[in-house]
Amino acid sequence: MIDIQHLSKRYGNFDALKDINLYIPEGTVFGFVGPNGAGKSTTMSILATLMLPTSGIAKVDGFDVTQHPKEVRKRIGYMPDFFGVYDQLKTTEYLHFYGASYNIPRGEREKLIPQLLELVNLSDKSDVYVDSLSRGMKQRLCLARCLIHDPKVLILDEPASGLDPRARIEMREILKELKQMGKTIIISSHILPELAEMVDEIGVIEHGQMVAQGRVADIQSRLRVKKVLHVRAMEREEELAARLQDEAMVSAVLSDNTGIHVHFGGGDLEQVQLLQKIISWGYAVISFHEAQTNLEDVFLEITKGGPAV
Amino acid sequence: MNWSRKWINPVLDKEFRLRMRTPRSSISLLAYILVLGLIALGFIYITLYLGNQGNQSFNSGAGRMMFYVLSFAQLVLIAFMAPALTAGVISGEREKQTLSMLLTTQQSSSTIILSKLFSSLSFMTLIIVATMPIYSIVFLYGGISLKQMIFIFLFYLFVMLLLGSLGVLFSTLFKRTMVAVIVTYGVALCIFLLTGLLYLFIMSIVQRSYYSMPSTATTYSFVGYILGLNPAGALISLFEPSFSKQAFMLRNGNLNSNAPIQLWQEFVLVYSVVIIASLWISIRRIRPVARRKSKDQDNQAPALETSASDHS
CATH class of the missing domain: 3.30.70.920 (Lrp/AsnC effector binding domain/regulation of amino acid metabolism (RAM) domain)
Known part of the structure; x- marks a missing residue:
């Protein structure tokens, strides 16, 4: 589903990514681990077509991110590590906006949005301004937004950062549900220990290089x-x-x-x-x-x- | 419902909602009309009570004068308003951290840029249209034709489009809204002030050399083209077509020959290129563009697009 070959990204003299190789099969939940500034967000931005690699290839569902960004965008739901919301919109309007931006017809959206709000436990907040939602609710709303066009791949950059323990658990439950729906998920997170049971594979990245990669159990036993x-x-x-x-x-x-x-x-x-x-x-x-x-x-x-x- | 869906894309729909939901919009509308109304009333007061004779009536000549004053005031107000409204449209989303999510949707770069510009222009048009009742005072006294007024308003639209496009361009190029606003104001200042000053300066030099030369030299000079770049110059040429002739002329001479071009025509021509260029750059720069194999991409894109629309 995701195929990254010899991916490099350079900012001036700084190598953000050095020759990253990664293959993630369909339906896998992939955990991206690494300290801040290691290159997790850069890799995810490249996969989300927001940034061009200096060299190398990144493909999502067979489509190259630099050559066919529009096709890639159709297949991914991207949640950035820091994001804002349009404060003056109501929750449903917010989802309608993104749904329309993915060219989903209005009739379909009318049916889809209540389901999505149900999934992220925001059904009772459907008619309030996004501004009034708590951080955890905004995070969940953003996740619902990622799902509106039913993407095959979810790219979630720190979806639980800044959340209190209760909100983290809720986020984890939603992610489990998404895994059951058969989504391919790339997730970078501080709560990876908590996610251990649902992550199939992890990749450890440091200073722009993949240090270790494979099934969680394999890596654990290798290190133990x-x-x-x-x-x-x-x-x-x-x-x-x-x-x-x-x-x-x-x-x-x-x-x-x-x-x-x-x-x-x-x-x-x-x-x-x-x-x-x-x-x-x-x-x-x-x-x-x-x-x-x-x-x-x-x-x-x-x-x-x-x-x- | 169908027609509106065709014309109002999601980005535009969102922009309209967001803009009209803030109290700032109605306040700025009020402030704008208040300022222009005060100028109009102030003008009437000055003409009626502080005139030379003291008992001067407000005739059609004064009506025309008032129209000019209002039109210039409006032009200045537009110059202040347009950069403030447009220089934050892209950088504002970037600062609010909503841009990356917008860019991963299926909306094309041109849809995003043009919708943002169009929504800002719509709001400015609303303000301009709202000032029409003030203009109607002029019609009480006469001296101005409806055609002239329509032309002036079309000219305003063009100036708004020009400043708006520049605002969107700088908003796309600069990360910070503050920088984008300052640069847009700077460029607007150049367009409004620098071209005028440059005209006066070069005109004086050329005139001096003209009088020191034998009288076989031509009566028209290139200097007039500089004034054609100035919105005020173009505006006056809309009021008085003979103004263009004077702008090109070095001294009062042969009044029968025509100006090479009307100032407002030159203004529209030159700045249309600027508008198209800035919008084109904005559209290119809002998303990263793959330079390698771009030919390959162009060939395949249409085929993919049709298959995509089939699915939906």
Whole structure:
């Protein structure tokens, strides 16, 4: 569905994108991860036909973004990271405007708009001025706007930025629904850890280069050479931490008020032996488990090369 | 309903709604008519009560004079209004962060630019039409034909189109509305003031050299063309066709020969090119344009467009 080959973008002397290659099959939800200024928004702008690449090819559904922008626009719903709304329009008028801009006949829009408002939980706000909506509602309205022409691809640049936790959860639920509808979704987000369960693939971008790319599970397992074990003892935790430090497979020990975090290089067998050892030392262990590495850890691991804590 | 859908595209529809929903529009309309009305009443007051004889009546000559005064005042007001209304149409959307979403829709660049310009012009036309009752005072006294008045209003439309196109152009080229407004005013100032001053300056130089030369030299000079670039000059030539002749003439001489061109004709001709050029550049620059393989794109675009319309 989306095919990017050797894509580069240069601003003067600054390389915003360096030789990006990316293929996203139809129906995939692709998470774009990277620090600010890494090139996520640039890539998305190029896919949205708002920016021309310096070199390379980007295709959406077989149409080159520079050669057939009009065809590409028909197939994408783009939500920029920062966007405004026309304050003096009412919610339905706002959607009518964009619907008309996509050449959707009025009769069809009349049917479509209530459905879209239903999807993004704004049915009760259909007759209020866009100005009076909260940030999260505007974000959802913008998402409804992206969907009005039933695009195959959704390009969502930070759709949850600036949202409170409740609004983020609502956004996530909507995205899940969209995934079930079979949309191909590219999403860059700070809430990627939250999205982990619905993202099929991720691409990690840093300094304009793809650092890692693939299925979430693959990347996670590839990186999980070092486990983090979380240990809690009834008492004498500091003493235990000091003793664990000297163990062979342990690379680092950090302790805080939640317990002891042990960076452990061994496999399952060594892990069992470590637990037996701790018990044999006479410590009362409350819990001993492998800490969940989430996408955020993966991201930190890849971009900084540091330990995932 | 059908005809309106054909003529009013979504961008235009949105622009109309947004413009007429702000109180600013009605306030500016009120302020405009107030200013022009005060000028008209002030003029009547000056002529009637402060005239030389003290008991001068308001005759058709004064009516014509008032028409001129009103027309010039209106021209100046348009020069102030047009850049303010148009220099923010594109950069304003950019600043409000709505432009990128508008650009990813199916609306073509020319639809967006022309609709924006047209909606601004419509509002200005509304204001100009709303001033007509003030002009009707002139008709009470006579001295002006309806034809003249229609010509003047068409001329206003043209000046608005000119300043509007320049405003849209700078709004497209500059990221900030502030910069676009300032540059548009700057260019408007050049058109209104610089051309006039330049005319007077060069005219004085040419006249001096003319009188120092033997009298075989031609009576007409190129200098008149400079005045043709000035809206005020063009406006006067609409009032008094003989003005064009005077503008080209170096001294009171052969009044039988005609001016090479009426000033307003030159004005319309020259600035039509400017209007078309600025709109063309705006349309080209609002979206990034692929330079490579553009021939290839041109060949394929029509085929794609027809298939697209079949779908919808």
